[in-house]
Amino acid sequence: MSTPLEHDYIGLAETSSMERSSEKLSSSSSSSIPSIEDKTSKTANDTCLNLKETELRLGLPGSQSPERKLSLFGQDLETNDKSNGFAGSPLKNLVSGAKRGFSDAIDGSNGKWVFAMNGKSDVELAKGAALASPRVGLDSKTNSQQAKTSVSVMKEVVGVPQSPKPVQDKNNLVPPVNDHAIAPASKAQVVGWPPIRSFRKNSMASNLAKNSDEGAGCLYVKVSMDGAPYLRKVDLKTYNNYMEFSSALEKMFSCFTIGQCNSSGLPARDGLSESRLMDLLHGSEYVLTYEDKDGDWMLVGDVPWEMFTDSCRRLRIMKGSEAIGLAPRAMEKCKNQN
């Protein structure tokens, strides 16, 4: 543990944020220095979600914390071979910060996993299900319970300088009893402060974790396909990576295409996101897209599998010709093959 924090009424914030700033600075360039979240997690084995690094934020000039990087999502992660936190939060500028809410604290409950680098190619990504398959999809109870215990075990109490107490020694960071990193941002958390009820805290945190079809233990999302008469539903939890998922989709939707998949003779791709359903009549390719928590339509496969399942609300198998701007690669393929 680092040196105990200095405690006084006025100086506390300054001291601690300064300390943390320096820690962040060093952590951004080295892969081995733990972030502040790591400090409070229980064991060295826990990988912590360093959510700050993946978020784009705006702040007033001069209000930047060094940890805040305006780099695009993914680029930092190549330099950091340890815990990369992929925020469940949308990768957008959040001026108000509202959507992040309490996510920093609660995201620990998403489980711990190691992400493959985003810089790798898609194929590698799919193969690299070195991704431990985590329990994604929050069990809401666990979520709130963990959030609750998370706060309660942060026994860092702001000391009262006028009357030094014998318990001052306790003011070192006490590791939480649960396995998940919980300390958000820079400030050491005081138990029960600010005074906000657990339900409210958890609600704001689960802003990011919510999935419309989430039930305990399953993650059903609708899958639509352009031109198909009806939709299907899939449980994302039953797949561990994009490869499994895409082959399952192929099977599911092959009945809607004329002829079989890959009957054009193209080799079956292992990897990735775009299902290679061929519509022989139109000769155009389909592209697999999904709507994320923000209501935006994204190309499947860009983000690690866990993050995808976390943020995916529904899927759409789109005709390649419609996927302009969304799937430039698909467009290229279309052009190449037609």
Added chain:
Amino acid sequence: MGSSELKRSKDSVESARWSSFPDEVLERVLSLLKSHRDRSSVSLVCKDWYNAERWSRTHVFIGNCYSVSPEIVARRFPRIRSVTLKGKPRFSDFNLVPENWGADIHAWLVVFAAKYPFLEELRLKRMAISDESLEFLAISFPNFKALSLLSCDGFSTNGLAAIATHCKNLTELDIQENGIDDKGGSWLSCFPESFTSLEVLNFANLTSDINFDALEKLVGRCKSMRVLKLNRSVSLEQLQRLLVSAPQLAELGTGSFSQELTIREYEELESTLSICKNMHTLSGLWDAKGIYLPALYPACSHLTFLNLSYAALQSVELAKLLAHCPRLKRLWVLDTVEDKGLEAVGLNCPLLEELRVFPADPFDDEIVHGVTEAGFVAVSFGCPRLHYVLYFCRQMTNAAVATIVQNCPDFTHFRLCIMNPGQPDYLTNEPMDEAFGAVVKTCTKLQRLSVSGLLTDLTFEYIGRYAKNLETLSVAFAGRSDWGMQCVLGGCPKLRKLEIRDCPFGNAALLSGLEKYESMRSLWMSACNVTMNGCRLLAREMPRLNVEVMKEDGSDESQADKVYVYRSIAGPRRDAPPSVLTL
């Protein structure tokens, strides 16, 4: 009329008829008294009035479940139909109280089942209640009508299923902000097909999906439903369908307000909402998307209470919405609306009486956002009737607070939370003493005060001297010495609840309030300088007080980490867990 005359009236009704009230008449008159404080006063007049009052009382309010035992309550009040019980100290909401602390309802239910078989209403706050207890409740009281659980824990949706299954006459099921084990939404399907009496249904607390089919049918057949608060899993489309069968709703809590809608669906929603002319309370609006808010406009014309504290709105969105809510009296928002949003409040809501601003991101203070003193001041200029405020902010000044109370001198509840503990006036760097001094000097009706920021003993001198009507005081990270707490205990004649955390108040302060504590409901002190010896002394001197100490692991033997002191006629409790010592 002396008591001797009253006694004679019992023996001979004719001779006394013209000179005194028969008991029945007295009871009849007193039965019209609703306020429990009035009733307490009445019961002190004389023995006959005491008796008449106890026989006519139908609702009992118990502010601290350990201040009295269920047997004592049942003995005194034989005809109770409605019970309100509060359990744990308020700081349990913020995880400062150990999990198994107590306040279990079961012992009460057992006595009620025997003594009040016709019990109709039970309202619990900060009590522990298990599924078994809920089931016991459901089957023991055939007339049971209303269950309200606020900030309780220990139960799951299975308990709710039991209530739905067995309570044939249920009119109210209100589940708010509880630590509930949500095992799924099937409980809602347990209401039988023949069940139609529900008027109030609030399950906004629950997170899992409910069986929408069952809900739709339930709402359809409960024609008297006036309060419906959905949980987040209910979509906009589903909301629209529900509203079609319940346009009479007075209070609506929407589910998630962010589903992607087609134009037609949006228009349908808008027109359905516009026929809800009775709506005076609107809440929910989880994940509200600004583009859909206009659908609400037609329903807002009679709104008096708007709870946006789960919708992260921006200032412009709020401003546009408020333009349609001229009658608003109560508004809860997130600080994402920022000062600009609060300016809009001041401009659009002249009738506002209550404002609560919650922090969207309380644990991150590196980003400059949220509300400041400017927003609060803006509201005070536009809303002179403001009397209840809960305000979370990151900066405040003494001057701003002085202006605010000058504009709004009628504050009854002033709860200001400057989120960084011990933070001074950010412009002058002085303590915030003068701010709270202004509050207590100007707001003579003040009943509840929460202080924050850098505060010396001067704040407490002011409070003790000026806050003549203060009943509840919450203090955190404040004060300089025992003197501060002594001022409060020596002043504040109406003080009932005092909760203190992380302040430099020690035994001298604790012991200065010996007599005072018997006129108060409770005292909480945690992370202060009180020792076990001080607590033991208090317990010894005041036998009618329960003095409980909660020890934390690894703390110094002599320190009293958390102290909870309360008056009780039931004696020390016997259900305390090992971490709670009763002295």
